[in-house]
Amino acid sequence: MKLSKVAQKLSPSLTLAITAKSKQMKQQGLNIISFGAGEPDFNTPKNIQDAAVEAIRSGKTKYTPASGIIELKKAIFKKFLEDNELNYEENQIIVSTGAKQCLSNIFQAILNPGDEVLIPVPYWVSYPELIKLYYGIPVFVDCNEENSYKYDIKALESKVTANTKAIIINSPNNPTGTIYTYEELVEIAKFAEKHNLFIISDEIYEKLIYGDYKHISIAKVSEDAYHRTIVVNGVSKSYAMTGWRIGYAAGNKELISLMSNIQSHTTSNPTSISQYAALEALNGSQDMLNSMLVEFSARRDLMVEKLSDIKDITFIKPEGAFYVMVNIETFIGKYVDGKVITGSMDFSDALLSKELVAVIPGIAFGLDNYIRLSYAISKENIQEGIQRIKNFVEEIK
Structure with a gap:
Protein backbone atom coordinates (compact mmCIF):
# COMPACT_ATOMS: atom_id res chain seq x y z
CA MET A 1 0.00 0.00 0.00
CA THR A 44 0.40 26.55 35.94
CA PRO A 45 -0.78 29.20 38.48
CA LYS A 46 -3.12 27.92 41.19
CA ASN A 47 -6.05 30.15 40.26
CA ILE A 48 -6.01 28.61 36.78
CA GLN A 49 -5.77 25.09 38.19
CA ASP A 50 -8.71 25.82 40.50
CA ALA A 51 -10.81 27.09 37.59
CA ALA A 52 -10.21 23.83 35.75
CA VAL A 53 -11.19 21.75 38.78
CA GLU A 54 -14.35 23.81 39.19
CA ALA A 55 -15.18 23.29 35.51
CA ILE A 56 -14.91 19.52 35.99
CA ARG A 57 -17.02 19.50 39.14
CA SER A 58 -19.72 21.70 37.62
CA GLY A 59 -20.10 19.41 34.61
CA LYS A 60 -18.42 21.58 31.98
CA THR A 61 -17.00 18.45 30.37
CA LYS A 62 -19.18 18.24 27.26
CA TYR A 63 -18.78 19.36 23.68
CA THR A 64 -18.56 23.10 23.17
CA PRO A 65 -18.96 25.11 19.97
CA ALA A 66 -16.16 23.99 17.63
CA SER A 67 -14.55 27.44 17.55
CA GLY A 68 -14.64 27.95 21.32
CA ILE A 69 -16.96 29.02 24.12
CA ILE A 70 -18.40 32.53 23.95
CA GLU A 71 -17.04 33.46 27.40
CA LEU A 72 -13.47 32.78 26.28
CA LYS A 73 -13.97 34.63 23.01
CA LYS A 74 -15.16 37.66 24.99
CA ALA A 75 -12.05 37.46 27.18
CA ILE A 76 -9.87 37.27 24.06
CA PHE A 77 -11.74 40.25 22.60
CA LYS A 78 -11.00 42.18 25.81
CA LYS A 79 -7.34 41.15 25.74
CA PHE A 80 -6.89 42.33 22.13
CA LEU A 81 -8.61 45.64 22.90
CA GLU A 82 -6.66 46.39 26.08
CA ASP A 83 -3.24 45.02 25.12
CA ASN A 84 -3.11 45.65 21.38
CA GLU A 85 -5.77 48.31 20.66
CA LEU A 86 -7.37 45.87 18.22
CA ASN A 87 -11.15 45.61 17.96
CA TYR A 88 -12.54 42.24 16.89
CA GLU A 89 -16.04 40.79 16.89
CA GLU A 90 -16.95 37.29 18.07
CA ASN A 91 -17.03 35.95 14.51
CA GLN A 92 -13.44 37.15 13.99
CA ILE A 93 -12.00 34.93 16.75
CA ILE A 94 -11.32 31.19 16.87
CA VAL A 95 -10.06 29.11 19.80
CA SER A 96 -7.98 26.06 18.84
CA THR A 97 -5.93 23.26 20.33
CA GLY A 98 -2.82 25.40 20.71
CA ALA A 99 -1.36 28.13 18.51
CA LYS A 100 0.05 25.40 16.27
CA GLN A 101 -3.47 24.29 15.30
CA CYS A 102 -4.33 27.91 14.56
CA LEU A 103 -1.43 27.99 12.12
CA SER A 104 -2.47 24.66 10.65
CA ASN A 105 -6.02 25.95 10.14
CA ILE A 106 -4.69 29.10 8.48
CA PHE A 107 -2.55 27.25 5.97
CA GLN A 108 -5.41 24.85 5.16
CA ALA A 109 -7.72 27.81 4.65
CA ILE A 110 -5.50 29.98 2.41
CA LEU A 111 -3.19 27.68 0.46
CA ASN A 112 -3.70 26.12 -2.93
CA PRO A 113 -1.10 23.84 -4.58
CA GLY A 114 1.98 25.87 -5.51
CA ASP A 115 1.20 28.89 -3.33
CA GLU A 116 4.30 30.32 -1.66
CA VAL A 117 4.74 31.60 1.89
CA LEU A 118 7.64 33.84 2.92
CA ILE A 119 9.48 32.68 6.06
CA PRO A 120 12.32 34.56 7.81
CA VAL A 121 15.55 32.70 8.56
CA PRO A 122 15.89 31.71 11.38
CA TYR A 123 12.39 30.30 11.77
CA TRP A 124 10.32 28.19 14.13
CA VAL A 125 10.70 24.60 13.01
CA SER A 126 7.03 23.85 12.22
CA TYR A 127 6.39 26.73 9.81
CA PRO A 128 7.83 25.10 6.68
CA GLU A 129 6.45 21.65 7.47
CA LEU A 130 2.89 22.92 7.98
CA ILE A 131 3.09 24.82 4.70
CA LYS A 132 4.31 21.74 2.85
CA LEU A 133 1.60 19.60 4.47
CA TYR A 134 -1.06 21.71 2.77
CA TYR A 135 0.61 21.77 -0.66
CA GLY A 136 2.27 25.15 -0.23
CA ILE A 137 5.89 26.06 -0.86
CA PRO A 138 7.97 27.59 1.96
CA VAL A 139 10.23 30.34 0.65
CA PHE A 140 13.08 31.17 3.01
CA VAL A 141 14.15 34.80 3.29
CA ASP A 142 17.72 35.13 4.58
CA CYS A 143 17.98 37.76 7.29
CA ASN A 144 21.30 39.17 8.45
CA GLU A 145 22.94 39.23 11.85
CA GLU A 146 23.51 43.00 11.73
CA ASN A 147 19.72 43.48 11.67
CA SER A 148 19.18 40.92 14.47
CA TYR A 149 17.83 38.49 11.86
CA LYS A 150 14.73 40.52 11.11
CA TYR A 151 13.25 41.01 7.65
CA ASP A 152 14.91 43.39 5.22
CA ILE A 153 12.62 44.82 2.54
CA LYS A 154 15.23 44.31 -0.19
CA ALA A 155 15.54 40.66 0.72
CA LEU A 156 11.75 40.31 0.72
CA GLU A 157 11.45 41.94 -2.70
CA SER A 158 14.02 39.49 -4.08
CA LYS A 159 11.89 36.52 -2.98
CA VAL A 160 8.33 37.60 -3.80
CA THR A 161 6.73 36.13 -6.94
CA ALA A 162 3.32 35.96 -8.56
CA ASN A 163 2.72 32.80 -6.51
CA THR A 164 3.42 34.40 -3.11
CA LYS A 165 0.31 34.13 -0.94
CA ALA A 166 1.45 35.11 2.56
CA ILE A 167 4.26 36.31 4.80
CA ILE A 168 4.96 35.05 8.33
CA ILE A 169 6.17 37.39 11.05
CA ASN A 170 7.10 36.13 14.53
CA SER A 171 7.64 38.81 17.19
CA PRO A 172 9.01 38.28 19.79
CA ASN A 173 10.90 35.75 17.76
CA ASN A 174 11.70 32.12 18.41
CA PRO A 175 14.64 31.43 18.32
CA THR A 176 16.31 34.88 18.45
CA GLY A 177 14.15 36.74 20.98
CA THR A 178 14.18 39.85 18.80
CA ILE A 179 11.21 42.24 18.54
CA TYR A 180 10.07 44.26 15.54
CA THR A 181 9.74 48.01 16.01
CA TYR A 182 6.75 50.03 14.87
CA GLU A 183 8.71 51.44 11.94
CA GLU A 184 9.81 47.99 10.81
CA LEU A 185 6.24 46.70 11.02
CA VAL A 186 4.98 49.61 8.91
CA GLU A 187 7.47 48.71 6.17
CA ILE A 188 6.43 45.06 6.20
CA ALA A 189 2.75 46.03 6.14
CA LYS A 190 3.36 48.25 3.10
CA PHE A 191 5.20 45.38 1.40
CA ALA A 192 2.27 43.04 2.07
CA GLU A 193 -0.20 45.61 0.73
CA LYS A 194 1.89 46.18 -2.39
CA HIS A 195 1.90 42.46 -3.19
CA ASN A 196 -1.56 41.68 -1.77
CA LEU A 197 -0.35 39.12 0.78
CA PHE A 198 -1.87 37.64 3.89
CA ILE A 199 0.15 38.52 7.00
CA ILE A 200 0.40 35.70 9.53
CA SER A 201 1.55 37.25 12.80
CA ASP A 202 2.71 34.74 15.42
CA GLU A 203 2.62 36.63 18.73
CA ILE A 204 2.76 33.71 21.17
CA TYR A 205 5.64 35.27 23.19
CA GLU A 206 3.94 38.67 23.43
CA LYS A 207 3.89 38.82 27.24
CA LEU A 208 7.51 37.74 27.68
CA ILE A 209 9.35 41.00 26.97
CA TYR A 210 12.18 42.58 28.96
CA GLY A 211 13.36 46.11 29.69
CA ASP A 212 11.86 48.98 27.75
CA TYR A 213 10.91 46.95 24.69
CA LYS A 214 7.26 46.90 23.69
CA HIS A 215 5.21 44.48 21.66
CA ILE A 216 3.22 45.96 18.79
CA SER A 217 0.94 43.85 16.66
CA ILE A 218 1.38 44.46 12.94
CA ALA A 219 -2.43 44.40 12.67
CA LYS A 220 -2.43 47.77 14.48
CA VAL A 221 -0.15 49.75 12.15
CA SER A 222 -2.75 50.49 9.45
CA GLU A 223 -6.31 49.74 8.42
CA ASP A 224 -5.06 47.67 5.50
CA ALA A 225 -2.77 45.65 7.77
CA TYR A 226 -5.68 44.99 10.12
CA HIS A 227 -7.76 43.46 7.33
CA ARG A 228 -5.01 41.27 5.86
CA THR A 229 -3.44 40.06 9.14
CA ILE A 230 -4.28 36.90 11.05
CA VAL A 231 -2.98 37.28 14.61
CA VAL A 232 -2.02 34.02 16.34
CA ASN A 233 -1.56 33.83 20.11
CA GLY A 234 -2.29 31.60 23.07
CA VAL A 235 -1.86 30.96 26.77
CA SER A 236 0.91 28.32 26.62
CA LYS A 237 4.00 30.46 27.13
CA SER A 238 2.63 33.39 29.12
CA TYR A 239 0.73 31.37 31.70
CA ALA A 240 2.85 28.18 31.84
CA MET A 241 0.00 26.24 30.21
CA THR A 242 1.78 24.37 27.41
CA GLY A 243 0.06 21.07 28.17
CA TRP A 244 -3.42 22.60 28.31
CA ARG A 245 -3.31 23.24 24.53
CA ILE A 246 -5.22 26.47 24.06
CA GLY A 247 -4.36 28.91 21.29
CA TYR A 248 -6.43 31.49 19.48
CA ALA A 249 -6.44 33.52 16.29
CA ALA A 250 -8.20 36.65 15.10
CA GLY A 251 -8.66 38.15 11.68
CA ASN A 252 -10.92 38.53 8.66
CA LYS A 253 -14.32 37.02 9.46
CA GLU A 254 -14.53 35.06 6.19
CA LEU A 255 -11.16 33.45 6.86
CA ILE A 256 -12.00 32.74 10.52
CA SER A 257 -15.28 31.15 9.39
CA LEU A 258 -13.40 28.88 7.00
CA MET A 259 -10.88 27.98 9.71
CA SER A 260 -13.76 27.17 12.08
CA ASN A 261 -15.35 24.91 9.49
CA ILE A 262 -12.05 23.10 8.96
CA GLN A 263 -11.63 22.67 12.71
CA SER A 264 -15.18 21.36 13.12
CA HIS A 265 -14.34 18.50 10.74
CA THR A 266 -10.93 17.69 12.24
CA THR A 267 -10.50 18.09 15.99
CA SER A 268 -13.81 19.84 16.74
CA ASN A 269 -13.68 21.95 19.92
CA PRO A 270 -10.59 22.40 22.10
CA THR A 271 -10.87 20.63 25.47
CA SER A 272 -13.73 22.23 27.40
CA ILE A 273 -11.85 22.14 30.71
CA SER A 274 -8.80 23.83 29.19
CA GLN A 275 -11.01 26.56 27.76
CA TYR A 276 -12.36 27.44 31.22
CA ALA A 277 -8.80 27.38 32.57
CA ALA A 278 -7.74 29.78 29.80
CA LEU A 279 -10.69 32.00 30.65
CA GLU A 280 -9.34 32.37 34.18
CA ALA A 281 -5.81 32.94 32.82
CA LEU A 282 -6.98 35.94 30.80
CA ASN A 283 -9.52 37.35 33.28
CA GLY A 284 -7.94 36.43 36.60
CA SER A 285 -4.95 37.64 38.58
CA GLN A 286 -1.82 38.37 36.55
CA ASP A 287 0.49 38.20 39.58
Whole structure:
Protein backbone atom coordinates (compact mmCIF):
# COMPACT_ATOMS: atom_id res chain seq x y z
CA MET A 1 0.00 0.00 0.00
CA LYS A 2 1.24 3.47 -0.90
CA LEU A 3 1.45 6.18 1.75
CA SER A 4 0.91 9.92 1.37
CA LYS A 5 3.65 11.52 -0.71
CA VAL A 6 3.07 14.84 1.05
CA ALA A 7 3.44 13.34 4.52
CA GLN A 8 6.53 11.43 3.47
CA LYS A 9 8.17 14.67 2.34
CA LEU A 10 7.88 16.25 5.77
CA SER A 11 11.31 16.74 7.32
CA PRO A 12 12.00 14.76 10.49
CA SER A 13 13.14 16.68 13.55
CA LEU A 14 16.80 17.58 13.21
CA THR A 15 17.10 17.54 16.98
CA LEU A 16 15.53 14.12 17.50
CA ALA A 17 18.81 12.24 17.81
CA ILE A 18 20.29 14.62 20.38
CA THR A 19 17.03 14.75 22.36
CA ALA A 20 16.84 10.97 22.43
CA LYS A 21 20.48 10.69 23.46
CA SER A 22 19.98 13.24 26.24
CA LYS A 23 16.99 11.35 27.65
CA GLN A 24 18.87 8.05 27.51
CA MET A 25 21.83 9.53 29.38
CA LYS A 26 19.49 10.94 32.05
CA GLN A 27 17.94 7.51 32.50
CA GLN A 28 21.45 6.18 33.08
CA GLY A 29 21.76 8.55 36.03
CA LEU A 30 24.03 11.12 34.37
CA ASN A 31 23.69 14.76 35.45
CA ILE A 32 22.46 16.26 32.19
CA ILE A 33 21.83 19.99 32.04
CA SER A 34 19.40 20.74 29.26
CA PHE A 35 19.03 24.14 27.62
CA GLY A 36 16.48 22.72 25.21
CA ALA A 37 13.25 23.65 27.00
CA GLY A 38 10.64 25.30 24.80
CA GLU A 39 8.27 25.89 27.70
CA PRO A 40 8.28 27.68 31.06
CA ASP A 41 9.57 25.54 33.92
CA PHE A 42 6.93 27.00 36.26
CA ASN A 43 3.73 25.17 37.12
CA THR A 44 0.40 26.55 35.94
CA PRO A 45 -0.78 29.20 38.48
CA LYS A 46 -3.12 27.92 41.19
CA ASN A 47 -6.05 30.15 40.26
CA ILE A 48 -6.01 28.61 36.78
CA GLN A 49 -5.77 25.09 38.19
CA ASP A 50 -8.71 25.82 40.50
CA ALA A 51 -10.81 27.09 37.59
CA ALA A 52 -10.21 23.83 35.75
CA VAL A 53 -11.19 21.75 38.78
CA GLU A 54 -14.35 23.81 39.19
CA ALA A 55 -15.18 23.29 35.51
CA ILE A 56 -14.91 19.52 35.99
CA ARG A 57 -17.02 19.50 39.14
CA SER A 58 -19.72 21.70 37.62
CA GLY A 59 -20.10 19.41 34.61
CA LYS A 60 -18.42 21.58 31.98
CA THR A 61 -17.00 18.45 30.37
CA LYS A 62 -19.18 18.24 27.26
CA TYR A 63 -18.78 19.36 23.68
CA THR A 64 -18.56 23.10 23.17
CA PRO A 65 -18.96 25.11 19.97
CA ALA A 66 -16.16 23.99 17.63
CA SER A 67 -14.55 27.44 17.55
CA GLY A 68 -14.64 27.95 21.32
CA ILE A 69 -16.96 29.02 24.12
CA ILE A 70 -18.40 32.53 23.95
CA GLU A 71 -17.04 33.46 27.40
CA LEU A 72 -13.47 32.78 26.28
CA LYS A 73 -13.97 34.63 23.01
CA LYS A 74 -15.16 37.66 24.99
CA ALA A 75 -12.05 37.46 27.18
CA ILE A 76 -9.87 37.27 24.06
CA PHE A 77 -11.74 40.25 22.60
CA LYS A 78 -11.00 42.18 25.81
CA LYS A 79 -7.34 41.15 25.74
CA PHE A 80 -6.89 42.33 22.13
CA LEU A 81 -8.61 45.64 22.90
CA GLU A 82 -6.66 46.39 26.08
CA ASP A 83 -3.24 45.02 25.12
CA ASN A 84 -3.11 45.65 21.38
CA GLU A 85 -5.77 48.31 20.66
CA LEU A 86 -7.37 45.87 18.22
CA ASN A 87 -11.15 45.61 17.96
CA TYR A 88 -12.54 42.24 16.89
CA GLU A 89 -16.04 40.79 16.89
CA GLU A 90 -16.95 37.29 18.07
CA ASN A 91 -17.03 35.95 14.51
CA GLN A 92 -13.44 37.15 13.99
CA ILE A 93 -12.00 34.93 16.75
CA ILE A 94 -11.32 31.19 16.87
CA VAL A 95 -10.06 29.11 19.80
CA SER A 96 -7.98 26.06 18.84
CA THR A 97 -5.93 23.26 20.33
CA GLY A 98 -2.82 25.40 20.71
CA ALA A 99 -1.36 28.13 18.51
CA LYS A 100 0.05 25.40 16.27
CA GLN A 101 -3.47 24.29 15.30
CA CYS A 102 -4.33 27.91 14.56
CA LEU A 103 -1.43 27.99 12.12
CA SER A 104 -2.47 24.66 10.65
CA ASN A 105 -6.02 25.95 10.14
CA ILE A 106 -4.69 29.10 8.48
CA PHE A 107 -2.55 27.25 5.97
CA GLN A 108 -5.41 24.85 5.16
CA ALA A 109 -7.72 27.81 4.65
CA ILE A 110 -5.50 29.98 2.41
CA LEU A 111 -3.19 27.68 0.46
CA ASN A 112 -3.70 26.12 -2.93
CA PRO A 113 -1.10 23.84 -4.58
CA GLY A 114 1.98 25.87 -5.51
CA ASP A 115 1.20 28.89 -3.33
CA GLU A 116 4.30 30.32 -1.66
CA VAL A 117 4.74 31.60 1.89
CA LEU A 118 7.64 33.84 2.92
CA ILE A 119 9.48 32.68 6.06
CA PRO A 120 12.32 34.56 7.81
CA VAL A 121 15.55 32.70 8.56
CA PRO A 122 15.89 31.71 11.38
CA TYR A 123 12.39 30.30 11.77
CA TRP A 124 10.32 28.19 14.13
CA VAL A 125 10.70 24.60 13.01
CA SER A 126 7.03 23.85 12.22
CA TYR A 127 6.39 26.73 9.81
CA PRO A 128 7.83 25.10 6.68
CA GLU A 129 6.45 21.65 7.47
CA LEU A 130 2.89 22.92 7.98
CA ILE A 131 3.09 24.82 4.70
CA LYS A 132 4.31 21.74 2.85
CA LEU A 133 1.60 19.60 4.47
CA TYR A 134 -1.06 21.71 2.77
CA TYR A 135 0.61 21.77 -0.66
CA GLY A 136 2.27 25.15 -0.23
CA ILE A 137 5.89 26.06 -0.86
CA PRO A 138 7.97 27.59 1.96
CA VAL A 139 10.23 30.34 0.65
CA PHE A 140 13.08 31.17 3.01
CA VAL A 141 14.15 34.80 3.29
CA ASP A 142 17.72 35.13 4.58
CA CYS A 143 17.98 37.76 7.29
CA ASN A 144 21.30 39.17 8.45
CA GLU A 145 22.94 39.23 11.85
CA GLU A 146 23.51 43.00 11.73
CA ASN A 147 19.72 43.48 11.67
CA SER A 148 19.18 40.92 14.47
CA TYR A 149 17.83 38.49 11.86
CA LYS A 150 14.73 40.52 11.11
CA TYR A 151 13.25 41.01 7.65
CA ASP A 152 14.91 43.39 5.22
CA ILE A 153 12.62 44.82 2.54
CA LYS A 154 15.23 44.31 -0.19
CA ALA A 155 15.54 40.66 0.72
CA LEU A 156 11.75 40.31 0.72
CA GLU A 157 11.45 41.94 -2.70
CA SER A 158 14.02 39.49 -4.08
CA LYS A 159 11.89 36.52 -2.98
CA VAL A 160 8.33 37.60 -3.80
CA THR A 161 6.73 36.13 -6.94
CA ALA A 162 3.32 35.96 -8.56
CA ASN A 163 2.72 32.80 -6.51
CA THR A 164 3.42 34.40 -3.11
CA LYS A 165 0.31 34.13 -0.94
CA ALA A 166 1.45 35.11 2.56
CA ILE A 167 4.26 36.31 4.80
CA ILE A 168 4.96 35.05 8.33
CA ILE A 169 6.17 37.39 11.05
CA ASN A 170 7.10 36.13 14.53
CA SER A 171 7.64 38.81 17.19
CA PRO A 172 9.01 38.28 19.79
CA ASN A 173 10.90 35.75 17.76
CA ASN A 174 11.70 32.12 18.41
CA PRO A 175 14.64 31.43 18.32
CA THR A 176 16.31 34.88 18.45
CA GLY A 177 14.15 36.74 20.98
CA THR A 178 14.18 39.85 18.80
CA ILE A 179 11.21 42.24 18.54
CA TYR A 180 10.07 44.26 15.54
CA THR A 181 9.74 48.01 16.01
CA TYR A 182 6.75 50.03 14.87
CA GLU A 183 8.71 51.44 11.94
CA GLU A 184 9.81 47.99 10.81
CA LEU A 185 6.24 46.70 11.02
CA VAL A 186 4.98 49.61 8.91
CA GLU A 187 7.47 48.71 6.17
CA ILE A 188 6.43 45.06 6.20
CA ALA A 189 2.75 46.03 6.14
CA LYS A 190 3.36 48.25 3.10
CA PHE A 191 5.20 45.38 1.40
CA ALA A 192 2.27 43.04 2.07
CA GLU A 193 -0.20 45.61 0.73
CA LYS A 194 1.89 46.18 -2.39
CA HIS A 195 1.90 42.46 -3.19
CA ASN A 196 -1.56 41.68 -1.77
CA LEU A 197 -0.35 39.12 0.78
CA PHE A 198 -1.87 37.64 3.89
CA ILE A 199 0.15 38.52 7.00
CA ILE A 200 0.40 35.70 9.53
CA SER A 201 1.55 37.25 12.80
CA ASP A 202 2.71 34.74 15.42
CA GLU A 203 2.62 36.63 18.73
CA ILE A 204 2.76 33.71 21.17
CA TYR A 205 5.64 35.27 23.19
CA GLU A 206 3.94 38.67 23.43
CA LYS A 207 3.89 38.82 27.24
CA LEU A 208 7.51 37.74 27.68
CA ILE A 209 9.35 41.00 26.97
CA TYR A 210 12.18 42.58 28.96
CA GLY A 211 13.36 46.11 29.69
CA ASP A 212 11.86 48.98 27.75
CA TYR A 213 10.91 46.95 24.69
CA LYS A 214 7.26 46.90 23.69
CA HIS A 215 5.21 44.48 21.66
CA ILE A 216 3.22 45.96 18.79
CA SER A 217 0.94 43.85 16.66
CA ILE A 218 1.38 44.46 12.94
CA ALA A 219 -2.43 44.40 12.67
CA LYS A 220 -2.43 47.77 14.48
CA VAL A 221 -0.15 49.75 12.15
CA SER A 222 -2.75 50.49 9.45
CA GLU A 223 -6.31 49.74 8.42
CA ASP A 224 -5.06 47.67 5.50
CA ALA A 225 -2.77 45.65 7.77
CA TYR A 226 -5.68 44.99 10.12
CA HIS A 227 -7.76 43.46 7.33
CA ARG A 228 -5.01 41.27 5.86
CA THR A 229 -3.44 40.06 9.14
CA ILE A 230 -4.28 36.90 11.05
CA VAL A 231 -2.98 37.28 14.61
CA VAL A 232 -2.02 34.02 16.34
CA ASN A 233 -1.56 33.83 20.11
CA GLY A 234 -2.29 31.60 23.07
CA VAL A 235 -1.86 30.96 26.77
CA SER A 236 0.91 28.32 26.62
CA LYS A 237 4.00 30.46 27.13
CA SER A 238 2.63 33.39 29.12
CA TYR A 239 0.73 31.37 31.70
CA ALA A 240 2.85 28.18 31.84
CA MET A 241 0.00 26.24 30.21
CA THR A 242 1.78 24.37 27.41
CA GLY A 243 0.06 21.07 28.17
CA TRP A 244 -3.42 22.60 28.31
CA ARG A 245 -3.31 23.24 24.53
CA ILE A 246 -5.22 26.47 24.06
CA GLY A 247 -4.36 28.91 21.29
CA TYR A 248 -6.43 31.49 19.48
CA ALA A 249 -6.44 33.52 16.29
CA ALA A 250 -8.20 36.65 15.10
CA GLY A 251 -8.66 38.15 11.68
CA ASN A 252 -10.92 38.53 8.66
CA LYS A 253 -14.32 37.02 9.46
CA GLU A 254 -14.53 35.06 6.19
CA LEU A 255 -11.16 33.45 6.86
CA ILE A 256 -12.00 32.74 10.52
CA SER A 257 -15.28 31.15 9.39
CA LEU A 258 -13.40 28.88 7.00
CA MET A 259 -10.88 27.98 9.71
CA SER A 260 -13.76 27.17 12.08
CA ASN A 261 -15.35 24.91 9.49
CA ILE A 262 -12.05 23.10 8.96
CA GLN A 263 -11.63 22.67 12.71
CA SER A 264 -15.18 21.36 13.12
CA HIS A 265 -14.34 18.50 10.74
CA THR A 266 -10.93 17.69 12.24
CA THR A 267 -10.50 18.09 15.99
CA SER A 268 -13.81 19.84 16.74
CA ASN A 269 -13.68 21.95 19.92
CA PRO A 270 -10.59 22.40 22.10
CA THR A 271 -10.87 20.63 25.47
CA SER A 272 -13.73 22.23 27.40
CA ILE A 273 -11.85 22.14 30.71
CA SER A 274 -8.80 23.83 29.19
CA GLN A 275 -11.01 26.56 27.76
CA TYR A 276 -12.36 27.44 31.22
CA ALA A 277 -8.80 27.38 32.57
CA ALA A 278 -7.74 29.78 29.80
CA LEU A 279 -10.69 32.00 30.65
CA GLU A 280 -9.34 32.37 34.18
CA ALA A 281 -5.81 32.94 32.82
CA LEU A 282 -6.98 35.94 30.80
CA ASN A 283 -9.52 37.35 33.28
CA GLY A 284 -7.94 36.43 36.60
CA SER A 285 -4.95 37.64 38.58
CA GLN A 286 -1.82 38.37 36.55
CA ASP A 287 0.49 38.20 39.58
CA MET A 288 2.08 34.88 38.61
CA LEU A 289 2.72 36.11 35.06
CA ASN A 290 4.44 39.21 36.42
CA SER A 291 6.54 37.14 38.83
CA MET A 292 7.52 34.76 36.06
CA LEU A 293 8.55 37.68 33.87
CA VAL A 294 10.78 39.10 36.63
CA GLU A 295 12.45 35.71 37.04
CA PHE A 296 12.94 35.22 33.29
CA SER A 297 14.48 38.69 33.06
CA ALA A 298 16.96 37.85 35.84
CA ARG A 299 17.83 34.55 34.16
CA ARG A 300 18.35 36.26 30.83
CA ASP A 301 20.74 38.73 32.40
CA LEU A 302 22.62 35.92 34.15
CA MET A 303 22.96 33.91 30.95
CA VAL A 304 24.15 36.94 29.01
CA GLU A 305 26.69 37.72 31.73
CA LYS A 306 28.08 34.18 31.78
CA LEU A 307 28.17 33.84 27.99
CA SER A 308 30.10 37.11 27.77
CA ASP A 309 32.95 35.42 29.66
CA ILE A 310 33.42 32.76 26.97
CA LYS A 311 36.09 33.52 24.42
CA ASP A 312 35.39 33.22 20.68
CA ILE A 313 31.61 33.16 20.82
CA THR A 314 29.03 35.86 20.17
CA PHE A 315 25.32 35.80 20.83
CA ILE A 316 22.08 37.67 20.23
CA LYS A 317 20.84 39.32 23.41
CA PRO A 318 17.12 38.53 23.50
CA GLU A 319 14.52 41.25 23.91
CA GLY A 320 11.73 38.75 24.47
CA ALA A 321 10.82 35.03 24.70
CA PHE A 322 13.31 32.87 26.70
CA TYR A 323 16.04 31.85 24.29
CA VAL A 324 19.58 32.94 23.45
CA MET A 325 21.08 32.17 20.05
CA VAL A 326 24.83 31.58 20.39
CA ASN A 327 27.14 31.91 17.38
CA ILE A 328 29.59 28.97 17.20
CA GLU A 329 31.03 29.81 13.77
CA THR A 330 34.55 30.12 15.21
CA PHE A 331 34.58 26.41 16.03
CA ILE A 332 33.29 25.03 12.73
CA GLY A 333 36.11 23.20 10.96
CA LYS A 334 38.01 22.61 14.20
CA TYR A 335 38.40 19.36 16.09
CA VAL A 336 37.25 17.88 19.36
CA ASP A 337 38.57 14.44 20.36
CA GLY A 338 39.87 14.00 16.83
CA LYS A 339 36.50 14.63 15.18
CA VAL A 340 35.87 17.66 13.01
CA ILE A 341 32.96 19.98 13.83
CA THR A 342 31.12 20.51 10.55
CA GLY A 343 28.15 22.39 11.98
CA SER A 344 25.72 22.81 14.84
CA MET A 345 24.72 19.13 14.98
CA ASP A 346 28.34 18.01 15.49
CA PHE A 347 28.93 20.76 18.05
CA SER A 348 25.76 19.87 20.00
CA ASP A 349 26.46 16.13 19.94
CA ALA A 350 30.03 16.56 21.15
CA LEU A 351 28.93 19.01 23.86
CA LEU A 352 26.41 16.49 25.15
CA SER A 353 28.90 13.62 25.10
CA LYS A 354 31.77 15.46 26.77
CA GLU A 355 30.10 17.91 29.15
CA LEU A 356 26.59 16.49 29.56
CA VAL A 357 24.95 19.68 28.23
CA ALA A 358 22.02 19.50 25.81
CA VAL A 359 21.37 22.40 23.43
CA ILE A 360 19.30 22.79 20.25
CA PRO A 361 21.37 22.86 17.03
CA GLY A 362 20.76 26.01 15.02
CA ILE A 363 20.31 24.00 11.81
CA ALA A 364 16.81 23.19 13.10
CA PHE A 365 15.98 26.89 12.61
CA GLY A 366 17.94 27.32 9.38
CA LEU A 367 21.16 28.70 10.98
CA ASP A 368 23.85 26.04 11.12
CA ASN A 369 26.44 28.30 12.77
CA TYR A 370 24.32 28.78 15.91
CA ILE A 371 22.99 26.83 18.86
CA ARG A 372 19.90 27.78 20.87
CA LEU A 373 19.92 27.93 24.66
CA SER A 374 16.73 28.25 26.69
CA TYR A 375 16.76 30.00 30.05
CA ALA A 376 13.53 28.34 31.13
CA ILE A 377 15.66 26.50 33.70
CA SER A 378 16.99 27.36 37.16
CA LYS A 379 19.72 29.93 37.74
CA GLU A 380 21.88 27.19 39.29
CA ASN A 381 21.63 25.10 36.13
CA ILE A 382 22.30 28.15 33.96
CA GLN A 383 25.54 28.88 35.83
CA GLU A 384 26.69 25.25 35.83
CA GLY A 385 25.66 24.66 32.22
CA ILE A 386 27.42 27.75 30.87
CA GLN A 387 30.56 26.82 32.80
CA ARG A 388 30.49 23.40 31.15
CA ILE A 389 30.11 25.02 27.73
CA LYS A 390 33.09 27.23 28.52
CA ASN A 391 35.14 24.17 29.49
CA PHE A 392 34.10 22.47 26.25
CA VAL A 393 35.05 25.27 23.87
CA GLU A 394 38.40 25.74 25.57
CA GLU A 395 39.29 22.18 24.54
CA ILE A 396 38.44 22.67 20.86
CA LYS A 397 41.56 22.83 18.73
